[in-house]
Amino acid sequence: MADKPVIDRRTLLVGGGLAVTALGTALTVPAGTAAAHPRPVEAPNIYDTTAWGARPPREPITLLNHKPTYIVVHHTVEPGNSEDYSLEHAFAISRSIQDFHMDSNGWIDTGQQFTISRGGYITEGRHRSLEALRGGTQHVLGANVADHNSEIIGIENEGLYMEVDVPQTLWDSLVALVAYMASQYDISPDLIRGHRDFNSTACPGDVLYARLPELRQAVADRLGVTFREPEPTPLLRPGDTGDDVRLAQRRLRARGYDVTVDGVFGDKTRDAVAAFAASNGLGEPTCQACARSDERGYLGIDVWERLAPR
Ligand SMILES: [Zn+2]
Secondary structure (H helix, E strand, O other): OOOOOOOOOOEEEEEOOEEEEOOOOEEEOOOOOOOOOOOOOOOOOEEOOOOOOOOOOOOOOOEEOOOOOEEEEEEOOOOOOOOOOOHHHHHHHHHHHHHHHHHHOOOOOOOOOEEEOOOOOEEEOOOOHHHHHHHOOOEEOOOOOOOOOOOEEEEEEOOOOOOOOOOHHHHHHHHHHHHHHHHHHOOOHHHEEEHHHOOOOOOOOHHHHHOHHHHHHHHHHHHOOOOOOOOOOOOEOOOOEOHHHHHHHHHHHHOOOOOOOOOEOOHHHHHHHHHHHHHOOOOOOOOHHHHOOOOOOOEOHHHHHHHOOO
16 A cells, blocks of 8 residues: 555556556457447346335335446345355345344335345345346445445345355356446446445455456456456455554654554554544444454555545
C-alpha cells in the first residue's frame, strides 16, 4: 500500500489507451469499458422469494431507476462450510439470513440481492431483485456494502473462504449468475469486485478474493469481451507487519493517535484505526460476513482514503 497512485504492475500504458499485458498481447481497452457489446447470456435457474418462503418486507422495496455499476461478491461466514448441499438447505439459509437482517439488524428485508448455497442453488435475496435483474434497467437498493449500496448489486456466497476454496457447485453458479448480471446490466468484467474493494473487511475471504481474476475472466469469456484486470485492494489487519503498517502508524500519529511507529499492527494500532474510522463516520461494514466476524480496526480502502488522501 502506498500513499500515491497505484501503478498497475501487470499493464504498461503505451498511450492512447493501448495496453500491453505481461504476455505481450495488445489490447485497445479503455479502463472500465467492454471492448464490444456483450453477448446475451442465458439466465441461470434462480429461486425467487416465494419459492423459499420469505417473509414480506417490512417496508416497500426501493427500485432505483438506473443499473448498478458494480457486481460485488461476499461470503456469509455463518453457518460455516456446511456439507448439506440440498435445495432445502439453500432455502433454509435464505430464511435464516432474512431473519437475522430483519430481526437483529432491523432492516426491511434481506440485505443482499442474491444468495448462492454451497450446493450451487441461487436464491433471490431482497424482494424484487429478480424482477429488476430480468428487466435490466433498474436495480433494487439493498444493504450489503456500506456507503455504496446505490451502486452495487451483491451476492452472498454461503460459507467461510479465508483458508479453503469454494465448492465447484458454488463456483459454477457464481460464474453463471455474475455473467447473467453483467450481460443484463452491461457491466464490464473489471467492475466485478469483492466486498473488501469498498469497505475495511476481509469479505469475501482471502481464498475467494484471490479467485476474482479467474471469475472476471470466466465472465469475460461468456460475454465475448476483453477487459483490464484491476489491481487487488490492500487490506491491513492486526498481526500484519512491515512498511505499509509503519506508514499507517505515521499517519495515525500525525493525526494525534498514540501509536508507536514499529511496523507491527498490534492492539494500539487496531484501537487507533477503529477510532479513526469511527471519527470519519465509517460504520461497521454491513454484509452477513461482517456481522459475524470481528473486524474492528481493519484498515482497508475506505479508511486508507481518509488517512492518506491523495
Ligand atoms: Zn461482505
